[in-house]
Amino acid sequence: MTIFASVAAFETALADLPGPDSEAQNAARARQAQLTKPAGSLGRLEEIAIFFAGWQRRERPRLDRGRAAIFAGNHGVTAHGVSAFPPSVTAQMVANFHRGGAAINSLSAVAGLELVVVPLDLDRPTADFTAGAAMSATECLDALNAGAAVVDEDLDLLLLGEMGIGNSTAAAxxxxxxxxxxxxxxxGPGTGVDAEGVARxxxxxxxxxxxxxxxxxSAFETLRRVGGREIAAMAGAVLRARQLGVxxxxxxxxxxxxxxxxxxDNPSIADHCVAAHCSAEPGHALLLRKLRLAPLLMLGMRxxxxxxxxxxAGVVRAALAAHDQMATFAEAAVSESL
Structure with missing residues (x-):
């Protein structure tokens, strides 16, 4: 699937981002005010429900179909010893995903999510970006489109993840x-390199x-020069999800x-995104502040x-279930003076 046929098409899509449905958000907000609880007593869960109402364009959003899309790519910059593991581990972990043996297999299953794994030219790492661009324009467009292709219009939620030895260096x-x-x-330490490795x-x-x-x-040039295929794919998925309201x-x-x-290039790109957690990788907390995103969880994961x-995703399910299934004061014949 080719969504972004050219660099110009990608840049046009990034410049012209649709917003949420304010009427649906207002309706969801009004419903929250009528549910049998003190106003604001469910905290972020209330905010999540209203957020999803706006992007799903319905007063009572749902999570019938959620997809976890995991992209994998290899990086030429690993030649400089920036990871505790060799690049061959990327393909080995992809095989583990396909066998069902990784953490994401268990966690996506318990969250009721579809799991899609997309390896991107693992036998052809990106170029070493200390010597030139990591990708050509064509390679970067191909990666963006690989990401866009995983986004279906009828998805209620898209989760993004990655696998790629060396990609914390590219991310930095x-x-x-x-x-x-x-x-x-x-x-930061990424896969666990020591102080000498961090300095390197x-x-x-x-x-x-x-x-x-x-x-x-520009966004495109930054992605192709110091990014990676799996990272560009996630960028393409985020932009396509925005176009489709996912x-x-x-x-x-x-x-x-x-x-x-x-x-x-366009700060409103993060408006349809939720930060799932704050990683133990040191740069993540700073990045979340730059993106103006507050994480849902702080579990020390990396x-x-x-x-x-x-x-x-389990927190999202809880938020949407409470919003949809709780009785209103009128339905429960409960006084509104809680």
Whole structure:
């Protein structure tokens, strides 16, 4: 499926983002005011229900069909020793996903979600972005469209996750190029590298930023120069979901970093997104502040592969169930003076 036929088509779509249905939000807000509870007593659960009402364009949103889309890609920058694991682990973990043996398999199943795994040219890593662009324009467009292709119009929720050895280095470079700040503000241990490994990653990201200093700062150029196929795919999925009015649950540092270049071009891109959790990766808390997203959960997770988003999907289900199934004061013959 080709949604973004050209760079211009991608940029036009990013510039022209549909908003939520304010009438549906107002109706959901009015319903919340009539449910048998003190106003505001369910906290974020009430906000979630109203948020989903706006994007699903109905007073009583539902989660009949949710999809977890996990994208996998390999990175040429791993040649610099930025990960505790070799690039071969990416394909091995994809095989584990297909066998049903990973955390995301268990967590998506218990959350009642479809699981889609999309490996992207794992035998052909992106180029080393300390020497040039990670992807050609065609490769980046292909990745964006691979992400867009997983979004169906009848989805009630889309979760995004990833697998890609070396992608926390790419994510740090994306954040620094999108929001500024030195590499030291964005680089963390990723898969668990030691202090020497973190210092090596900082040096790699600093070199990449220097190499691409004079390149265009557009979302597309940032993604293709210092991103990765799986990261660009998540960006394409976020943009396509917005076009179709599908709410998105973002996972950790990497999936949120996929939104960073889009946000730098058009901050309203995050309006249909919910941050599932705040990762233990140090740069994630800063990134969430930049994206103006408050995480639903703080569990110290840093696995990736959509795991935090799958856990947070349970919170969304609870919010929508309470909103839909609770009685109103009139239905329950309860005084409204709670």
């Amino acid at each position: 470079a994306l954040c620094a190029r999108s929001f500024g700040g030195g590499a030291h503000e964005w680089v 990653k900082i040096g790699v990201v600093d070199r990449a930023l220097a190499v691409h200093t004079y390149a265009a700062a 709410p998105v649950l973002l996972d950790g540092f990497i999936s949120c970093a996929a939104v960073a270049p889009l946000f730098a 696995l990736g592969e959509g795991s935090g988003a799958a856990v947070a």
